Amino acid sequence: xxxxxxxxxxxxxxxxxxxxxxxxxxxxxxxxxxxxxxxxxxxxxxxxxxxxxxxxxxxxxxxxxxxxxxxxxxxxxxxxxxxxxxxxxxxxxxxxxxxxxxxxxxxxxxxxxxxxxxxxxxxxxxxxxxxxxxxxxxxxxxxxxxxxxxxxxxxxxxxxxxxxxxxxxxxxxxxxxxxxxxxxxxxx
Numbered sequence: 001x002x003x004x005x006x007x008x009x010x011x012x013x014x015x016x017x018x019x020x021x022x023x024x025x026x027x028x029x030x031x032x033x034x035x036x037x038x039x040x041x042x043x044x045x046x047x048x049x050x051x052x053x054x055x056x057x058x059x060x061x062x063x064x065x066x067x068x069x070x071x072x073x074x075x076x077x078x079x080x081x082x083x084x085x086x087x088x089x090x091x092x093x094x095x096x097x098x099x100x101x102x103x104x105x106x107x108x109x110x111x112x113x114x115x116x117x118x119x120x121x122x123x124x125x126x127x128x129x130x131x132x133x134x135x136x137x138x139x140x141x142x143x144x145x146x147x148x149x150x151x152x153x154x155x156x157x158x159x160x161x162x163x164x165x166x167x168x169x170x171x172x173x174x175x176x177x178x179x180x181x182x183x184x185x186x187x188x
Contacts, residue, residue, distance in 0.1 A: 002104075002149075003029055008058040011045065011080065019132075032059070034080075042079045050086020053099055059083070060104075063167060070108060070125030071118045073175050078167035084157035098161070103152030103170040105177035110146040150177040 002008055010026070014035040017023045026033075032052070034045045049059050061083075063076035084099040108124045110116035124145065126135045139145070152173035155166050179187050 008060045011061045046083040046086050049083030053087035067127035070121035076167050076171045078163045081163035081166050098156040098158040100154040102154050103173040105150040105174045107148045107181040112144045148181050
């Protein structure tokens with residue numbers, strides 16, 4: 001969905017590269033793969049992401065770092081937001097601009113224009129030990145799925161902005177947008 005809207009690359013766990021069809025498509029989209037079993041992988045991936053950001057590419061990172069049942073936002077991890085600092089470079093002259101981090105909330109709100117709730121969102125989510133093929137079959141049988149994308153205000157990542165602070169701000173924006181989307185009410 002996002003890749004159809006804009007030229008982006010994603011960050012995904014390394015296992016995705018070996019998946020039939022999906023792995024091939026991920027490689028075509030220039031996905032950055034992270035081997036979560038290697039402790040040093042985070043620094044390597046942050047460096048790769050930093051290079052891409054420096055080159056003007058958009059990198060999509062799902063900072064929850066795992067999948068959930070679609071009914072709530074999981075805590076976000078800050079480690080890969082260090083890629084923004086990688087893009088700014090280490091030492092030397094101050095860069096001309098900060099790196100913008102855009103919080104994005106993706107909410108599945110219903111089917112065929114009919115509002116959905118927790119049960120419907122959980123049915124759409126692929127998480128835990130759920131087998132991929134049966135899950136895809138269920139989702140495809142559901143037909144038209146209503147999805148709302150809410151882009152938050154950009155967070156400027158400069159040399160002085162900590163990745164933890166940027167993550168905290170992004171998580172707060174995503175939680176607020178999610179609550180407003182599923183409840184239909186403005187949250188102060």
